Amino acid sequence: MSDKKRMIVSAALRVFACKGYRAASMQEIAEEAGVAKGSIYLHFKSKDELALAAISDVYDRVRRRMSELEADDGLTPRERFIRQLEAQLAVGSDNAEWIRRLWHDHASEIHEALPGFVLRIRAETADWLQRSIRSVYGEACAPYACDIALMMQGAIGEFIGYFLLGGKPLEPQRLARYLVARMDDIVAGLSGSGERPLVPGDELEELVRSLTxxxxxxxxxxxxxxxxxxxxxxxxxxxxxxxxxxxxxxxxxxxxxxxxxxxxxxxxxxxxxxxxxxxxxxxxxxxxxxxxxx
Structure with a gap:
């Protein structure tokens, strides 16, 4: 993304956070960015496309941070997982106001590509979770990695919803370590249970492939x-x-x-x-x- 486009996207996020997506105008975004309204249309065809670019930019930032942590050989698998989870939660905390406003503005209706975009993010997150679980807990936990990943994904989403949509402060470090501690409990319970996993690994992999x-x-x-x-x-x-x-x-x-x-x-x-x-x-x-x- 060019510097000019990034400046416009950043301005759009600030305006969306202040006024909400539907109430925000391209003129207000142009004024916030310090550019002529017409110049925005050189980069984005519509407000819908600009909103999708803003959401994509936020997601890309957290993915870059997760990639940096993945390459950090000084971290243990457990600490890497906690830090990556913190990075995801921090994005929610840092962008809480505009996320709330997008939600109340029925964000899924903003752009026709957004529902598919969200599904891809969910699939990628589930895949990252199950791979991280295998790395942290070893092959003994592998049969249950997908089940645990889906449970964790649900818990993460519900906690984010509770804090962000409820207007409550989200503490990324505390929540990340709390969630990983609960994951320890789930792993301990399943590992010795002898139960058959509900979701085999190949089924989750097939879902990820189909969505990406x-x-x-x-x-x-x-x-x-x-x-x-x-x-x-x-x-x-x-x-x-x-x-x-x-x-x-x-x-x-x-x-x-x-x-x-x-x-x-x-x-x-x-x-x-x-x-x-x-x-x-x-x-x-x-x-x-x-x-x-x-």
Whole structure:
């Protein structure tokens, strides 16, 4: 997103938070952004499209933060999961007013693409949760990972709704650690229960594929993570991987977006391929296949 578009989107979020989506006018957004009203239409065809871009931008910011935490080797799987959950909750806390107003303005009616957008976010979140649960608790918990992920997703959504829609302060760190502690209780209860899981892992994976076309942020990040792991092995052998790591980090940040810029992805992928030594080329090939499905 260009600086001009980002400035307009930021202004729109402030106006939506103050007046609500339906009451806000493009003229007010233009005045808040310090631009002529006509210049907004050079970037966005309508207020609906601008609102969708604003929602997408907020989601992309939290995905970038989660990608940064995913790449932080100094975190344990448990601490990484808590920090990523905090990042998601913090976005809700930081944007509480306009989220409340969008909700009361029947946000699902803002743009025809929004319901599908929300479904994709829900699918990606469920997939992230089940992968994180496997990472935190190990393979012993794997049969119940999808069941626990769906329970956690429901709990997260209900708590966010209670705090944000009720106008109550949301404390991301406290809520994240509380939810993970409750997840500990659920894992302990299910692990020794002998019960058959309600949702097999392949069913959730199929749902994610159907809603994302098989090429959402999770699958792109998996390919990037595999490439990064091979890169770390080369670095351990004494190879100079600094420039390649930087390029891969930029690629990961863009790929983490729900609606990434394809031109940027292709350019960054070409740069990564040019820097990658021969042993890494198969991993780059796989990443390229993921990008081509977009």
């Amino acid at each position: 076309g098989g090429c959402g942020p999770a699958s792109r990040q998996t390919a990037i993570r595999e490439l990064r792991e091979q890169l770390e092995a080369l670095r351990a052998d004494g190879a100079d991987t600094g420039e390649l790591e930087e390029a891969l980090g930029l690629l990961a940040a863009e790929a983490a977006k729900l609606l990434p810029n394809r031109v940027i992805l292709r350019a960054m992928l070409g740069h990564v391929r040019a820097l990658a030594p021969e042993p890494l080329q198969p991993a780059v090939d796989r990443l390229e296949r993921e990008m081509q499905q977009m």
